[in-house]
Amino acid sequence: MASQGLMSPSSNHSNRCAHVSTGFDDYQCTVILMVKRATATFSLVGCLFMLFVIWLFRRYHSLAQKMIVSLTIAAFFDSVAYVMGEDHPKGPLCTFQAWWLTYFDWSALAWVCLITLNLYINLVKETRTEQYHILYHLLAWGVPLLMSCLPLIGNFYGPAGSWCWITDNHVAWRFGIWYIPLFTLIFLMICCYARIICVANTRIQSWFGTFNPERERRKVSLGEEIKPLKWYPSVYLLVSLCPLINRLHNAFYPKSPVFSLTLLHVLSAPLHGLANAIVFGLDRDTWGQLSITGIQLALHSRLCDSTQIREYHPGTVRYTPAGQLDLSDSEDDTNVLFYSPDMVLKDRGP
Template identity: 75%
Template sequence: MILSLSLAAFFDSIAYVMGEVLADGVLCNFQAWWLTYFDWCSLAWVCCITLNLYLNLVKETRTDRFELMYHIVAWGVPFILSCLPLFGDYYGPAGAWCWITDSHVAWRFGIWYIPLFILIFLMTMCYFRIIYVAKERVLTWSGTYDPERERSKVLLAEEIKPLKWYPCVYLAVSVFPLINRLHNAFYPSEPVFVLTLLHVLTAPLHGLANSIVFGLDKETWSQLSLTSLKLAVHSRFCDTTVIKEYQPGMVRYTAQLDEDNSDSGDDTTVLFYSPDMTLKDRGP
């Protein structure tokens, strides 16, 4: 899930470095769609990470079966949302980048800023609940010592520490763009250079901020060795282990030792013998 978040942030950053301000047209619409889509993908993966952690810790539910659903939601819903302004031709020059134009302010807030801060608020509430439950379980005595349960408590507590910062990342990098867009909505003909500058500096920082959060988890660095990566890829894509019924090889019964063949190096395994049978000597 963090890998998918990183990919979304990487493609999101491409639109921010496309170059000069574009005139209204196909390329401008494409840049606006690209920004909207991958901004939403990044936010959707942060929401999925939060939901996954909530289900694991609070609901104690295994979420392996939800993997496909996460991908459908995190890549599919943003595609629908990013295409909606195309139908009304709402994309166009909007400051430093092409996005929803100044004449469609309601669409700006309806399609991005209002859902963004609602989701950030909900994720913050989720993490408060997760942290509370984690602390309660660490302090709870269940009567008998279960090493696996105690180990699970410690691992979940360690996992919460870096993941709880992902919503904070989105809040931090979205504050100045929100303030600038609010100012543009109330004073469309009076842009403020400082607000525009802060907007330009902070909006493209999703990927950098996510990488800093990822680096806070010291355990992840031990998993980035070549051996760990190979094992992860193998277990994810190449694990075809099948449990089958054991089929024994040839069984040789000998009633009398053959001295000439005692050192022949025959690897036939003797599995059964009877009192009137002499097993072949295999050496010390």
């Protein structure tokens, strides 16, 4: 009995980590699962904080801001997939987690690409894009649905390391569904941002003539806008590099996983959407408002200030004697001014 009691924790660890990966002992397996859960939880909380900041400071009016909201929502549900369970055997629950993970990974990537495209059209092509709002949503939610459903056709989803995804027996599908499109799109985004920065710098340097305060203000503003652009694709590249290296190693050495690579994989993979939501969503003005005083004022404005500013629409004016005033059938916006026949107006001078 005593020996059974001593062996039970090890047995629980073995069952808990049976589908993580071969070659890891119980301690390494437990560390990997704990790190994955902690990173995914941090990403989940970060996405909630981002949504709170967007609501608090009303960053949801323009098309670009609405796209950032959609990116943050996709990142939130992507983090849920990583938090979802710890180790599932092959079955419906594992397949659902794998599909969920693929769908929202693709959705977050799609919104990052569309935000980049929208900025390129606005700045380089100098074209307004509000009419593309519905098209953006169709692409950002529709394309991921197609990509996530393709592995279901061949039943390729199953245990794939620290979570359920495309199994080790279908490495070509892993790279065809995710990694090759991912790094192709990252490369295109880098080219796109390089073009945006080049055009913006050219416009800044080409302004000349007499001093114009508005033009100088716009010049400084444009210069501030292009400074963080280099970080947008870089963030996605950094959080995608370790998962790519680990999956490449798994493809060439499927029976010999490396603990350090797997640990880096579970540290960076859940941060895809969160990292981009922070980079895109928290601009310099928003960061400047994230102080105790700024948050208090914003909360007071959201929760306590009921003042409404409405546009005044002047109507026509008609005069009527005081004794003949009848407003019972007046349904228009006419302003009625009455006067008395005995009223005498005095001249008060200039």
